[in-house]
Structures are given as C-alpha cells and as structure tokens.
Amino acid sequence: MKKILITGGAGYIGSHCARILADEGYEVVIIDNLVKGHIQAIKDFKHYIGNIGDEDLVAKILSENKIDGVMHFAAYSLVGESMKMPYEYYSNNVGQTMSFLHSLIKQGVNNIVFSSTAAVYGQSDVSPITEEVVLAPINTYGETKLTVEKMLKWFNIAYGLNYTSLRYFNVAGAYETGEIGEDHNPETHLIPVVLNVALRKSDKLKIFGGDYPTPDGTCIRDYIHVVDLIYAHIKAYEYMSAVNTSDIFNLGSGGGYSNLEILNTARKITNCEIPADVEPRRPGDPPILIAASKKAEDILNWKRKYDINDIIATAWKWKKSHPDGYK
Ligand code: UFG
Numbered sequence: 001m002k003k004i005l006i007t008g009g010a011g012y013i014g015s016h017c018a019r020i021l022a023d024e025g026y027e028v029v030i031i032d033n034l035v036k037g038h039i040q041a042i043k044d045f046k047h048y049i050g051n052i053g054d055e056d057l058v059a060k061i062l063s064e065n066k067i068d069g070v071m072h073f074a075a076y077s078l079v080g081e082s083m084k085m086p087y088e089y090y091s092n093n094v095g096q097t098m099s100f101l102h103s104l105i106k107q108g109v110n111n112i113v114f115s116s117t118a119a120v121y122g123q124s125d126v127s128p129i130t131e132e133v134v135l136a137p138i139n140t141y142g143e144t145k146l147t148v149e150k151m152l153k154w155f156n157i158a159y160g161l162n163y164t165s166l167r168y169f170n171v172a173g174a175y176e177t178g179e180i181g182e183d184h185n186p187e188t189h190l191i192p193v194v195l196n197v198a199l200r201k202s203d204k205l206k207i208f209g210g211d212y213p214t215p216d217g218t219c220i221r222d223y224i225h226v227v228d229l230i231y232a233h234i235k236a237y238e239y240m241s242a243v244n245t246s247d248i249f250n251l252g253s254g255g256g257y258s259n260l261e262i263l264n265t266a267r268k269i270t271n272c273e274i275p276a277d278v279e280p281r282r283p284g285d286p287p288i289l290i291a292a293s294k295k296a297e298d299i300l301n302w303k304r305k306y307d308i309n310d311i312i313a314t315a316w317k318w319k320k321s322h323p324d325g326y327k
Contacts, residue, residue, distance in 0.1 A: 003027040005067045007052050008074030010037025012182045020230045029065050038326040053096030058103035069111040082141035093144035105159045111241045113233050116165040120146040128292040156246045164236040169252035169291045173225040173311035174318035181318030183325030195319045198272040209281035218259035220288040222252035225306035235300040252291025269312050
C-alpha cells in the first residue's frame, strides 16, 4: 500500500485529497499548521501539526513513516490578500516550500504533486488557455506559485526530484456525503458566497462587474469539482512515479460559466431567491478564464465526472449541513 504525505491536509482541497486517497486504498499522513485548516477535517487521519518548513519536524515525519510520494497543498491562496501581504505570501508559499523540498531531497522522497494555479497565466488573451501560454502573473499569489514551479524544475534537474505541477482553474463542490467542504474565513469565492446568501448568512450577492466583454457582461470562469481535481492528482502521482518523469497540466473543464449563470444555477438548485446586485468591477479580475485540459486527459487518462450542477449541488449539501462551517 502506497503511503502519501499530504501538506495542508486540513484545508479545503487537502482534506478532500486525504478522504479520497483513503477511499482508493492509499495510506495517508498529513502535516498542517492549522493556520487556515480545520482540525475536524483531519481527526480520522494520522497527522502532525506544524510548519512544512520545520526541517526537524519533517525529518521526524519522514523517519516515522515510509513515504512514497507527496501531495503539496499547504499555502496561502487568497489573491486580494496576497497583494497586501507579499512578504507573508513569499515566506509561506515559497520559503517554507523550499525548506520542505530540501527535507524531501535529504530523505530521498522522489515524487511530489504540486498545487499550482491558473493565476500563473495572468490576464491571458488566449482562450482556452493551454499549458504553453505565456506565464505572466498579475498578483503575488500567482507569482509565488510560479516561483515554486520554477524551483521544482531546477530541483528536478539537480536532485532528480520528480514533480507534477497542476494548474487549477476554479475549484468548487464538496465530497458527496457533505461531511467535508469549503470553509474559508473570509469567504471570497463565488459559489460559497452565493450559497451563503441562499442561507441568509448575508443579504445580497455583489456581482463584481456587469460590463465585461462577455455575452451577459459578467466574468466567465471554468469550474472543476474538487473530487475530479483529486482524482487528477492520483492519476498524476501514479503516472509520474511509474514513468519517472516531471510535467505540468491544467485542470479545468474546458468550458466556462458566467457569474450570472452561476447565480441562476444556484437559484434553481437551492430553490432560494438569492438577491443580487451588479457592483463595480473587482480589480485584477480577467474577463474570461477557461482551461484547455486536453493534455491531462490525454497523458494522465483523466476524465471529469461532475458538471456545474453537481458542483453547486454538493457544495449546497455541505453548506446546508454545516452553515457555520466546521464550528
Ligand atoms: N465574484 C463576484 N462576487 C463575489 C465573489 C466573486 O462577482 O462575491 C466574481 C469574481 O469577480 C469573479 C468570479 O466571481 O469574476 C470568480 O471569482 P472567485 O473569487 O470565486 O475566483 P477567481 O476566479 O478570482 O479565483 C480563482 C481561484 C484563485 C486563482 C484564480 C486564478 O480561486 O485561487 O482563480 O485567476 F488564483
């Protein structure tokens, strides 16, 4: 049985990774400092509380557990916050990761799947975006993720560390049972924000911008279900370790939904009115972000299972049963 170390396993995507790896017969070990994560999400798994940059702690984890591979999610991930706190974003996302990779190399752990982002592309004019599109982040968050992608490339060349960087587009939805889900503070992502209005936790949705060059004037995004996303990680790990290679893949659906379409779909699924107003644009939002995901489909043999209705329905199931998140 393969044993996978998950960094950031108490967070939204990391906790789904832990659950699904266990479903698929992997052994799971988690490291999380609980700055953003939730202890409730990892109580069923072997876990260590601390920073990934703590080389003594990581050495202890790697000596106590025979780790076959790593899935690395631990990071700060809010675009707006990253513009106000670049030091914290570089220190956490780049600095801690560098020390962590050093620990892996010292112990001979050779396979890592890295959680990257569509934010590495910035405001691309190309649609759908392929992996070859020019890399030009327009925010600190995207820049820190791109810096780690580059670090992985050089570490691969020098130390033989295999990596797969997965560039996520808009991740949403929840594990089908509704036991785990998205719980951020503050919540800024469109789907959970819309569902918070449906739950009457806030009065109105603010739609940021109605004058974009899109059919209905609102931004278009490419949504991928968190469960589909994790299956891509498993495929990526299996491929990387079997073929002994490194690569980069987009993960999205190849299609887009406007913010208004998301709102209207959520109204149907929740059967709630969900009041909304169009407000001024949010700085830094590209009008359209759609992934070309063909490379992952072709090379990793990955297929999506869930559509936008499933994404919103599973997120709603989680929200209804946990209106205050993990609290
Ligand atoms: N939006 C609203 N109202 C809200 C929240 C969001 O109208 O209350 C809009 C945004 O303006 C945007 C769309 O909904 O047009 C999606 O916004 P999100 O904040 O949900 O997601 P982003 O597309 O901004 O961010 C996502 C990921 C980031 C990643 C980025 C890459 O969440 O991690 O894509 O551009 F960096």
